[in-house]
Amino acid sequence: MNIIETRQIRKRYVMGTEVVEALKEITIAIEKGEYVAFMGPSGSGKSTLMNIVGCLDTPTSGSYILNGQDVSRMGENELAEIRNKEIGFVFQTFNLLPRQTALENVALPLIYAGYSKADRIEKAMLTLKGVGLENRAHHRPNELSGGQRQRVAVARALVNDPSILLADEPTGNLDTKTSYEIMDLFDQLYSKGNTIVMVTHEEDIAQYSHRIIRLRDGVIESDLVNEDVRKPKLL
Numbered sequence: 568m569n570i571i572e573t574r575q576i577r578k579r580y581v582m583g584t585e586v587v588e589a590l591k592e593i594t595i596a597i598e599k600g601e602y603v604a605f606m607g608p609s610g611s612g613k614s615t616l617m618n619i620v621g622c623l624d625t626p627t628s629g630s631y632i633l634n635g636q637d638v639s640r641m642g643e644n645e646l647a648e649i650r651n652k653e654i655g656f657v658f659q660t661f662n663l664l665p666r667q668t669a670l671e672n673v674a675l676p677l678i679y680a681g682y683s684k685a686d687r688i689e690k691a692m693l694t695l696k697g698v699g700l701e702n703r704a705h706h707r708p709n710e711l712s713g714g715q716r717q718r719v720a721v722a723r724a725l726v727n728d729p730s731i732l733l734a735d736e737p738t739g740n741l742d743t744k745t746s747y748e749i750m751d752l753f754d755q756l757y758s759k760g761n762t763i764v765m766v767t768h769e770e771d772i773a774q775y776s777h778r779i780i781r782l783r784d785g786v787i788e789s790d791l792v793n794e795d796v797r798k799p800k801l802l
Contacts, residue, residue, distance in 0.1 A: 569632070570730055570762055571597040571620060576629030576639070578615050578785075589615040591785040592629070597764065599730075602757045604773040605766045607782035614735070616782065617766045621654055621733045622646045634730050651679050655724030655732045659739035661716045663708040663723075669695060669715075670704040673722045680727055694722045698752060714745035721752060725761075732756065734765040738772055750775045754798065771797070 578590040590612045597603055605613040618624040619631060622638055625646070631639040638649055650656075663672045674691035682690065695701050698718040708716050717737065724732055734753070738746035750772065757763055757777075767773050774797040781788040 568599050569596045570599045570601075570634050571595070571764070572632040573616075573619070573626075574630045574632075576619060576626035576631060578612075578619065578624070579627045588785050590619075590626070593785075593787060595780060595787070595790065597762070599762055600757075600760050602753075602763045602775075602777045603765070604776035604779045605764065605782065606768065606770075606773050606779055607788070608768070610784075611782040612785040613766050613782050615785075617733065617735060617764070620731075620764060621656065622650045651676060651727065653730045655727065655729035657717070657720050657724045657732065657734040657737050659736040661708070661720045661740075663716060663719060665708055668705050668707055669700060669711065669719045669722075672708070672719055673726050676723060676727045691722070691726055694726045695719070697725070698722045712745070713741050714748055717741065717745075717749050718752065721749075721756075725756070730762060732761050732763045734763065736767055737765065738767070738769070746772065 573593055573595050575592045575594055576590055577592060580587040580589055593616060605616060607613040619626055626639055629639065630637055633649065634653055638646065641649065670688065670691050673694055674687040677687040677690060692701060692704060695704050698721055700715060700718050700722065703711060703715055711719065738749055741749060753763060754775065765776060773779050774793065777793050777796055779793050780790045
């Protein structure tokens, strides 16, 4: 079953008198449980595609079906609801609230989902345990290492049981050893049946995914199964 399906999506930006074609008729299908990387140089359209897949933006034309729903014509409020229910985001900069503990950061999406405080704490703690950080639950982000902060961000992305985990350059701010630890965590999440879509410009990080879609100048250059998946090797 396809969880992500784009049909001839285009994205145009008007900048003064110039029209920029960021995406040109992109058609892709990603099945539930796949682990896919979007790759490409700066300006290739990979970030624009991720924004549309993540319901942060809508295409100029074409359609996007997410988990059976056509989201390409939805308004901002509907998109916000879809994002909260269907998508877990992991960003390069972690995007954690500095005054909140790890536990409070992870529990945040559950407030919008309407969970009671007791249920939020229980679910957030369970999710932190799943990324190996239950012993850091009451620490604030400035008391955590970069890798630990990214684990908190992953836990926050997972706490709502989303259909898709979307990771935008998830190792961009991390050293090599920590990057491998985070990719090891992604590997574990994939093996549990999570659908992962990752944007990266780093070839070695893309090799951890099982399918690589390469973009250039707003079109798909190649879409291939990764025959040689690299398993993380912790240094």
